[in-house]
Amino acid sequence: MxxxxxxxxxxxxxxxxxxxxxxxxxxxxxxxxxxxxxxxxxxxxxxxxxxxxxxxxxxxxxxxxxxxxxxxxxxxxxxxxxxxxxxxxxxxxxxxxxxxxxxxxxxxxxxxxxxxxxxxxxxxxxxxxxxxxxxxxxxxxxxxxxxxxxxxxxxxxxxxxxxxxxxxxxxxLAAMLERERIARDLHDIMGHNLSSISLKAELAQKLLDKNQQIQAQEQLKELNQIARESLSQIRQTVSGYKHKGLTSSVMLLCQTLRDKGLSVSLEGDVPQLNSKVETQIILSLTELCNNIIRHSQADLCSICFSESATDITLEVIDNGKLKQLTEGNGLNGIRERLAEFQGRLDYDLTQECRFSIILPKQGNLIE
Structure with a gap:
């Protein structure tokens, strides 16, 4: 009690x-x-x-x-x-x-x-x-x-x-669901941010080895900024996750992928979603991009937005060598997020790695 x-x-x-x-x-x-x-x-x-x-x-x-x-x-x-x-x-x-x-x-x-x-x-x-x-x-x-x-x-x-x-x-039950939400959000946020921190530290080390101190300092500054943002995001997650908007978050994800050595393209118009849906989409895209960095061995990636009369579709596509997939906490977390809005996650590994988030245009989905 x-x-x-x-x-x-x-x-x-x-x-x-x-x-x-x-x-x-x-x-x-x-x-x-x-x-x-x-x-x-x-x-x-x-x-x-x-x-x-x-x-x-x-x-x-x-x-x-x-x-x-x-x-x-x-x-x-x-x-x-x-x-x-x-x-x-x-x-x-x-x-x-x-x-x-x-x-x-x-x-x-x-x-x-x-x-x-x-x-x-x-x-x-x-x-x-x-x-x-x-x-x-x-x-x-x-x-x-x-x-x-x-x-x-x-x-x-x-x-x-x-x-x-x-x-x-x-x-x-409410406390249990809140703990699960925080754990899921921390997994998505910190998995992505820690990968970025590791990448920046690695680049800084290589630049120092080549005596390129100015470039190394730039990487260290960005690493410091990422660490500060991570701390802020952890606090926001515990009290109710707040973000900078879908467009800004997508641009940051693209930059992170480019820092990893991928060629990234952004296609389509970013949809205007209400804040609650937008939060879950950002976390879902963060998880998908984090998976590319960790598992795909890709060098090309596209983030695509499209709309039909009934659906909004967000796709993350890469040319990775992943031929089979065992779903873990990350993908299960995405499905749980989307289920609240009757959305779904599909993927196709036939020719390329294509992950699709489909949101039906109903209720209060759009801002």
Whole structure:
């Protein structure tokens, strides 16, 4: 359980504890015979003292686990039986026991317990010698009514627990998806940037070996710039990836490929996409270009944009020697990105390496 769940549980428990004090207002019926009856002083004293262990048992029952709730419930019933000969307002105590019976036990068990409790009231009625059966009649109705309320309260609490569990699962799922997004974005971004850093460092070393210090310094400056941009992109990825736009990003990718020694051409007009789609396209193109640098052994590459009446197509084509492909995290990540927009990734390795991103023109795809 995370900190949010713990705080939510504590808040819920505090709210329920406040309600538990409110329910004790029903003890006013226990006090009526004391106020309006002709009870002796010692009877009043015993009646009031009985409230102390009863309230203790009440909160004991309120916070007990289900398998141990019978102990405080039986204690409340015992207190009610003992005080009844002195104060017939004890019916109030029996109704509290009825509530907890309905709250903790299934309907069949609770119904049996209700009948047993009514039978106990009947026995008390005979023992005390009350001429009329109002004690049993009122008691039965009160126990049944409050017991049903206990059943309803149990269902409410169970529904609330299920809702909290569902919210917790949703939060955990959202956190999991966010972690996957960050991991996927870092893989795409840093794979490309680290390749660029390695390339720049290699070029700088070769230039230094040839005593071409000015050119080497230029490469080191660019390496420093790439490192700074990498740090910025990592921060942006964690807080929600932000980019410089598809056109600018494509130009940077082309320059990176050229630095690697490839001849690069850019064909077609870069489409105007909304920021969310554009972000995913940039990351996808970055992954495809990174794969060319690492795996293709190509010296020619084209990035092509085209549109039809129904689709926008982005193609990355190279003359690499790749004849078969085992999809890894990179390509799987691209498919996951595109699936959100009903897009897809196709590739053809027959004559050249051709990777195609197809986006349907629907929804809020275009800016």
């Amino acid at each position: 995370n900190n949010t769940d713990t705080a939510s549980t504590k808040t819920t428990q505090t709210s329920e504890d406040k309600l538990s004090w409110v329910y004790l207002i029903n003890l006013v019926f226990y006090l009526i015979p004391i106020i309006v009856g002709n009870m002796q002083i010692w009877e009043i004293g015993v009646s009031l003292l009985t409230l102390i262990p009863f309230v203790y048992c009440y909160f004991w029952a309120y916070r007990s686990p289900r398998d141990k709730a019978h102990i405080p419930i039986l204690a409340m019933i015992a207190l009610g039986i003992l005080i009844t000969p002195i104060n017939t307002g004890s019916l109030s105590l029996f109704t509290f026991a009825g509530f907890f019976i309905g709250f903790y036990y299934p309907l069949k068990t609770a119904t049996f317990c209700f009948f047993a409790l009514v039978a106990a009231l009947g026995a008390l009625n005979l023992y005390i010698g009350i001429e009329h059966y109002y004690f049993v009649t009122y008691g039965s109705l009160l126990i049944a009514g409050v017991g049903l309320f206990g059943i309803a309260e149990r269902k409410r609490v169970e529904a609330k627990c299920r809702e909290q569990q569902s919210q917790s699962e949703i939060s955990q």
